[in-house]
Amino acid sequence: MTRTAIYxxxxxxxxxxxxxxxxxxxxxxxxxxxGVAINRDKGPxxxxxxxxxxxxxxxxxxxxxxxxxxxxxxxxxxLVRFAKDAGASxxxxxxxxxxxxxxxxQMVGMNARMEPEIExxxxxxxxxxxxxxSTLVREIARMGGDVTPxxxxxxxxxxxxxxxxxxxxxx
Ligand code: ADP
Numbered sequence: 803m804t805r806t807a808i809y810x811x812x813x814x815x816x817x818x819x820x821x822x823x824x825x826x827x828x829x830x831x832x833x834x835x836x837g838v839a840i841n842r843d844k845g846p847x848x849x850x851x852x853x854x855x856x857x858x859x860x861x862x863x864x865x866x867x868x869x870x871x872x873x874x875x876x877x878x879x880x881l882v883r884f885a886k887d888a889g890a891s892x893x894x895x896x897x898x899x900x901x902x903x904x905x906x907x908q909m910v911g912m913n914a915r916m917e918p919e920i921e922x923x924x925x926x927x928x929x930x931x932x933x934x935x936s937t938l939v940r941e942i943a944r945m946g947g948d949v950t951p952x953x954x955x956x957x958x959x960x961x962x963x964x965x966x967x968x969x970x971x972x973x
Contacts, residue, residue, distance in 0.1 A: 807831035807892040807923070808885045810877065812839050812936065813853045814846040815957045816860050819934035822927035823896040824861065828869040830923065835888045836861065840878040847940050847964055850876055856957060882917040893922045898932055943967060 809827055813820060813836075827834050838853050848856065857874045865872050877884045885893050893913070895906055910922045926932065934952045943949050943961040948970045950958050962969045 810837040837877040
């Protein structure tokens with residue numbers, strides 16, 4: 803039986819925190835479906851197509867290692883419905899702070915009522931990556947700070963180009 807897990811997020815942009823969680827999830831599932839939220843109202847820095855392409859690029863090294871199969875897909879609407887349609891038995895969520903915990907504990911209860919067959923699995927990133935949040939990465943880049951401790955070089959250069967800043971140390 804194939805174990806399919808869904809890992810949903812906005813990935814605006816994908817960070818080392820996301821990638822750490824993806825690496826862990828790939829050890830729990832045979833097939834990891836990474837759901838990139840359309841999030842029209844959040845006004846993301848990167849378009850849906852850009853975020854999907856960035857996640858695909860970042861996941862490629864994992865896929866080459868052959869842990870699990872990866873699929874990157876857009877989604878909107880109810881997460882449990884997306885998970886069910888993908889044939890998933892697990893929803894993977896990352897936990898960083900007590901704020902994440904408070905929000906997630908409420909969500910997990912409601913999702914479990916809607917789809918009792920789908921289990922939510924919480925993972926924590928390695929200590930080095932726990933504090934990373936896409937929102938802060940975007941803010942640091944806008945202010946001309948160095949985001950390379952938080953995202954890959956490929957992503958960092960895309961963020962600097964988007965916010966109209968030179969990468970620190972290159973100008
Ligand atoms: P963010 O909340 O940073 O905008 P997403 O909506 O893309 O990011 O997050 C998708 C999932 O990844 C969520 O479950 C979130 O808690 C998790 N996540 C993001 N960054 C980290 C991190 N540094 N450590 C653990 N989990 C994380």
